Amino acid sequence: MEMENENESVSVSENENERHFKSMQQIQHAFHEEHPLVLVAEQSNIEGLKAYCDGCGELLSAPCFTCIHCNYNLHKQCAEAPLSLPNHPLYPQHSYVGFFLRQRPYPSDHKLTRQDCKICFKEVRLERGSYSCGKQGCNYIVHVNCVLENDKLYKVIKEEKQCEEFYEKSMQSSIIHVIEVNEAGEATKIEHFSHQHCLVLAYKMEEKIDRKCDGCMLPISNIFYYCSERPFFLHKTCVELPRIKQHWFRQSNATLNFDSFKTCDFCDQYCSGFFYHVGYWDMCLRCAKVADIIECEGHQHFLFFDFKGSEKFCNGCGNRCSPGAFKCGKCKFALDFGCLTLPHSALHKIDEHMLNLTYHDDKEQSYCDICEQERDPSRWYYSCSICDTSAHLKCVLGKF
Numbered sequence: 001m002e003m004e005n006e007n008e009s010v011s012v013s014e015n016e017n018e019r020h021f022k023s024m025q026q027i028q029h030a031f032h033e034e035h036p037l038v039l040v041a042e043q044s045n046i047e048g049l050k051a052y053c054d055g056c057g058e059l060l061s062a063p064c065f066t067c068i069h070c071n072y073n074l075h076k077q078c079a080e081a082p083l084s085l086p087n088h089p090l091y092p093q094h095s096y097v098g099f100f101l102r103q104r105p106y107p108s109d110h111k112l113t114r115q116d117c118k119i120c121f122k123e124v125r126l127e128r129g130s131y132s133c134g135k136q137g138c139n140y141i142v143h144v145n146c147v148l149e150n151d152k153l154y155k156v157i158k159e160e161k162q163c164e165e166f167y168e169k170s171m172q173s174s175i176i177h178v179i180e181v182n183e184a185g186e187a188t189k190i191e192h193f194s195h196q197h198c199l200v201l202a203y204k205m206e207e208k209i210d211r212k213c214d215g216c217m218l219p220i221s222n223i224f225y226y227c228s229e230r231p232f233f234l235h236k237t238c239v240e241l242p243r244i245k246q247h248w249f250r251q252s253n254a255t256l257n258f259d260s261f262k263t264c265d266f267c268d269q270y271c272s273g274f275f276y277h278v279g280y281w282d283m284c285l286r287c288a289k290v291a292d293i294i295e296c297e298g299h300q301h302f303l304f305f306d307f308k309g310s311e312k313f314c315n316g317c318g319n320r321c322s323p324g325a326f327k328c329g330k331c332k333f334a335l336d337f338g339c340l341t342l343p344h345s346a347l348h349k350i351d352e353h354m355l356n357l358t359y360h361d362d363k364e365q366s367y368c369d370i371c372e373q374e375r376d377p378s379r380w381y382y383s384c385s386i387c388d389t390s391a392h393l394k395c396v397l398g399k400f
Contacts, residue, residue, distance in 0.1 A: 027065060029079055031055070031103045031129065032072050037065035037079065053078055054103070055129035056145045078129060078144055085131065085147075099131045101144065115139060119146040121304040121329050146308075174243040174256055190225065192239060194258035194274070195232055199225035199239070213238055215258075215274040216285040238274065238285070247278050248292045248305075254278045266323065266337035270400050281323065286341040294326065296340065298359040298380065301328045303335060314339055316359075316380040317393060339380060339393075346382060348396050351389045355382035355396055370395035 025039040031054070043062040051060045051071065055078030063076040085099040104126045115124050119142050124130050131147050133140040179198060180189035188201045194215070203223050205211060211220040211231075215238035223236045247254040254276040261272045264284035276283045292305040298316065306312075309325025316339030325334040345354040350370055361377035368375045370391045375381060383390040 027079060029065070029074065030083060031074070032067060035067045035069045035072075037067055037072070037074065039076070040064050040066055053128075055079070055081070056143065057125055057128045058145065077148055081129070081144055081148055084134075098134050099142075099147075100134050101129055101131055103127070103129045115141050116329065117141065117143045117146055119143070120306055120308060121327065172243045174241050175239065190239070192225070192234070193243065193256075194234070195227060197227045197229045197232075199227055199232075199234065201225055201236070213273070215239075215241075217271055217273050241274065241285075245276075247276065247283075247288065249278050249281075249283070254283070254288070257282075264337075267341050268322075268338055287337050290337065290340060294340070296326075296335065297344075298335075298339075298357075299328060299333050301330050301333070303328055303333070303340075309334060315378075316340075316342070318376065318379055342380070342393065343397075346396050348382075348391070350391065351384045351387055353384045353386055355384050355389065355391065358383040358390070361390070366390060368392045368395055 026036040027039075029037055041063045051066075051073050052058065053060050053064065053075045054072055055074045058075070060073050061075065064073055065076060065079045066073045081101055083101045115126065116122065117124050117130075118140055122143075124141050124143060129144045131142050131144060132138075174193055175187065175190050176193055177191040178187045178189075179191065180187070182188050186201060190199050190201075192199055201223070202225070205220065211233050212218065213220055213224070213235045214232055215234045218235075220233050220235065225234045225236065225239050226232065241256055243256050245254050245256075257275050257277055259272065259275055259282075261270065262275065262282060263270050264275070264287055265281040266283050266287040269284065271284055274285050276285075276288045294303050296303055303326040305324055306327045307324045309327055310320065310322050312321045312325040312327065312334040313319065314321050314325070314336040315333050316335050319336065319338075321334055321336040325336060326340055327334045342357055345356050348355055348370070358381055361375075361381065363377050366375040366377045366381075367373065368381075368391045369389050373392075375390065375392055381390055381392060382396040
């Protein structure tokens, strides 16, 4: 009799729970079609579950949707994530196809090739939710959280016309007007947005003078444009830079501007010349040329840009990486934009030879030959192997 009463109480309890859940908000989700999911709004209601979200794989927290019949749970954000993102510039090569939210059954043979998220470069568990490119054969894939946690990472283009305009703008040249061309079709006299006078094409300097390009601030050594009325020089490649282009950082339009003097928000260097304005950031040309996946002489593995890597410290200079880090997927190595764009060699009056960027020092205690202060041998520095000169990066390059 006691057993029957016990079973009856359990049955009543289950019915009460079911009625309680039915009174709560319910949804049907494409990832779990067999049962509805109910909203759990408070953390206290899920403390005993100790479950993980089947969408993003993170520890479950309220608010979330859960199935009362089986162990299936989704964070509210994951449950409400759009199943498709049309005309999505997160992966511009196939933006016309769009992104799709998928969840694949876990394979019995466990032999699927590992796939890494193209934002954080950590492994994507395919049995959980992930966004991937809709083009057949393309393996571009990202975590749900990596897409949803920061809406500045991407911008959804809703209409096909907007998508076409987006790419038309990226083809706009920074040349305002071509005045003269030669027989080969080269523009020999132009108007450029960065200068008030006409610029003329030249192939070499008439005088042996150390001239810098007013766009990228690097030496003029080959074909360039110059102003005949005042000293102003631009590499031909700098002249031909697009005025508006799409940049991988935040996947937004980058607009080319000419500024006399400002700090690059990426490498933190003071410089003048061309800057690409990307979202809220100003990016110098050196940083603008850096790809999101790169090889670096100072490290044996590929480095991937991690938007969430601002908590990392740079192995080159020791400073905190901002606005993100170039991380190694195989070890804890990380670099910031400043060290990644350092010149491989530089001149300084302390030595008659070129000083070369050096990535490690075998000495236990080292000193800078410019400031005569102690130097961390684990950090990058400039050195001359002939004269045994070594110096801090900033001491060689200076503030400007």
